[in-house]
Amino acid sequence: MSKVLIVSDSHGLTEELSAIKARHQISNLIHCGDSELDFNTDELEGFYKVRGNCDMDSMFPNEEVITIDGLTFFVTHGHLYNVKMNLMKLSYRAEEVGANVICFGHTHIAGAEKIDRQLFINPGSIRLPRNRPEPTYAVMEWETVQSISVQFYTVDGQLVQDMNFQGSL
Secondary structure: OEEEEEEOOOOOOOHHHHHHHHHHOOOOEEEOOOOOOOOOOHHHOOEEEOOOOOOOOOOOOOEEEEEEOOEEEEEEOOHHHOOOOOOHHHHHHHHHHOOOEEEOOOOOOOEEEEEOOEEEEEOOOOOOOOOOOOOEEEEEEEOOOOOEEEEEEEOOOOEEEEEEEEEOO
């Protein structure tokens, strides 16, 4: 079983990031930007990380393309792709780089949605959630592209019962 932990929009939180990492013990970690931390800070160690509109450290890349156990992920914050309007630019860019899983933040709205053969995951925000009362992050698991699940958790580790994705690519 392959797993990826996905967080975004932590906006300066450090103890919470460390607690989430320790809780899940997952080696594949993604931060979708707006950490507001230095690129090399201890709390972001082990994360694939990208630059959000509130990140000042120029060492953050605007995007990352990574392959984990047969799936290619496109990771970006989202502000450069107008994700508050729609996901079209994000979809086109993911197609250009050959990614079928797209991880992004910026809107602070948690959700997972499959459109055609692309899976879009926004883990929400562990600091300032929108459209939900609880701060969230996500864990994606898969054995094959036919069996993918995305579970959302509150910042303190409780499973969000009414939010999950089960499906295939």
